[in-house]
Amino acid sequence: xxxxxxxxxxxxxxxxxxxxxxxxxxxxxxxxxxxxxxxxxxxxxxxxxxxxxxxxxxxxxxxxxxxxxxxxxxxxxxxxxxxxxxxxxxxxxxxxxxxxxxxxxxxx
Amino acid sequence: xxxxxxxxxxxxxxxxxxxxxxxxxxxxxxxxxxxxxxxxxxxxxxxxxxxxxxxxxxxxxxxxxxxxxxxxxxxxxxxxxxxxxxxxxxxxxxxxxxxxxxxxxxxxxxxxxxxxx
Numbered sequence: 001x002x003x004x005x006x007x008x009x010x011x012x013x014x015x016x017x018x019x020x021x022x023x024x025x026x027x028x029x030x031x032x033x034x035x036x037x038x039x040x041x042x043x044x045x046x047x048x049x050x051x052x053x054x055x056x057x058x059x060x061x062x063x064x065x066x067x068x069x070x071x072x073x074x075x076x077x078x079x080x081x082x083x084x085x086x087x088x089x090x091x092x093x094x095x096x097x098x099x100x101x102x103x104x105x106x107x108x
Numbered sequence: 109x110x111x112x113x114x115x116x117x118x119x120x121x122x123x124x125x126x127x128x129x130x131x132x133x134x135x136x137x138x139x140x141x142x143x144x145x146x147x148x149x150x151x152x153x154x155x156x157x158x159x160x161x162x163x164x165x166x167x168x169x170x171x172x173x174x175x176x177x178x179x180x181x182x183x184x185x186x187x188x189x190x191x192x193x194x195x196x197x198x199x200x201x202x203x204x205x206x207x208x209x210x211x212x213x214x215x216x217x218x219x220x221x222x223x224x225x
Contacts, residue, residue, distance in 0.1 A: 035213050044203060045153065050212025088153055092207040095167055097143060099153040 006100035014108045019076040023089035033093035036074045110134045112216035119222040130187040130204030138182040146200035194223045
């Protein structure tokens with residue numbers, strides 16, 4: 001099973017600042033089949049990034065993803081108040097999907 | 109547009125059973141692996157089970173193996189999760205999901221299952 005470890009656990013930043021989230025895999029994720037989600041309380045996960053760096057339809061370009069192999073990064077270039085949420089990384093290359101434990105982004 | 113709509117959740121007592129359904133539309137259901145994922149209150153996302161296109165391969169998380177059964181009806185574009193011997197630890201929102209190397213992962217809106225005495 002591929003274990004995904006996200007860091008930091010919580011990020012507290014001001015509007016307009018840059019948020020950088022990390023997701024490290026215990027083994028290489030072939031094909032870079034890594035997705036990033038935003039989840040707000042009471043809502044389903046919202047797909048932001050798939051294939052490590054492709055933005056899902058309708059997602060603003062201030063959200064971006066990068067990385068390959070075992071190290072993946074998700075960036076929000078200019079935080080807005082509505083970006084307050086928990087963000088998860090997810091690998092969907094292996095038969096058994098696994099998820100990171102989440103990073104909570106708080107807007108000051 | 110891919111749509112996944114779960115149903116069948118609710119409140120049950122420990123030891124009881126429940127069957128979740130997921131109605132798929134907007135894509136060729138019979139050509140995709142399908143997956144169930146759950147999220148316990150205040151917790152992260154957890155893979156539950158998945159199956160291939162014709163049911164010849166099925167995988168389960170250890171905590172549900174032997175109690176839950178994933179199945180599908182390709183003629184009706186339906187995915188199921190039969191859940192037996194439910195415990196409080198199975199309380200969660202259950203999502204059905206479809207992964208694609210081309211478009212990423214699509215999710216349903218989720219269905220709450222509560223197990224409580």
